Amino acid sequence: MASADWDFNLVTWSLNGSQYVSIPTALKLWEAGDSSRYVMALRNTPDCLAVDQGRLVTWLRTQNHIYGQPMLVFRAQVGDLTAWWRDSYSVLQYGDKAYLRFFTAGGVETNIGTWSFSFPVNTWKKIRLTWWNGKDGSGIPATVFRLEYWDGAAWVKGGADLYDTNERNKGSSVNRVGVCNYGALGSPVWFDDTEIWRAT
Numbered sequence: 001m002a003s004a005d006w007d008f009n010l011v012t013w014s015l016n017g018s019q020y021v022s023i024p025t026a027l028k029l030w031e032a033g034d035s036s037r038y039v040m041a042l043r044n045t046p047d048c049l050a051v052d053q054g055r056l057v058t059w060l061r062t063q064n065h066i067y068g069q070p071m072l073v074f075r076a077q078v079g080d081l082t083a084w085w086r087d088s089y090s091v092l093q094y095g096d097k098a099y100l101r102f103f104t105a106g107g108v109e110t111n112i113g114t115w116s117f118s119f120p121v122n123t124w125k126k127i128r129l130t131w132w133n134g135k136d137g138s139g140i141p142a143t144v145f146r147l148e149y150w151d152g153a154a155w156v157k158g159g160a161d162l163y164d165t166n167e168r169n170k171g172s173s174v175n176r177v178g179v180c181n182y183g184a185l186g187s188p189v190w191f192d193d194t195e196i197w198r199a200t
Helices: none
Strands: 006-008 013-016 026-029 037-043 054-062 068-076 088-094 097-103 109-116 125-135 141-150 155-157 162-164 176-183 189-198
Touching (some): 037 068, 054 176, 068 189, 088 125, 088 141, 088 176, 109 141
Antiparallel strands (some): 013 026, 088 097, 097 109, 125 141
């Protein structure tokens, strides 16, 4: 990972050698204070500035589900750099669930759905999130979301595909993608071998 290829909203990040999947480091994000904040990294290369339909693949690890919650962020409309988690979709990993949410620019949260998704602490897990413009089970146009994990031999779906007929931020000329730690009390989250794919 070249750090220059990412934008960070806080200074609490490092390429850290204490935990990694591929030598020599992984991206470590943490919150230095005692209040929960979103510590985010968004890819800034030209091919990742407008990912309307795409895929995010990454290894991730946390040491505490309460104070260090890994997030995948996509279709982010970046304006205020202190509030990147707003006006975007995100998948938040917490305990044995993964929550698909959308935050408006004003910070109002909509929970779109949940996948059952076991994720032990202090363990690396490889996951794959894919989103595309399609239709729901009733034939209504919708953004479709699929979450999978690598079981060591194959990709396994974490549950049924989820749909959003509101198709938020579809076709935007921005649509940033990245990773985040919704964290507090210095509890870190690590990401490694992160891939971002854009459908053409």
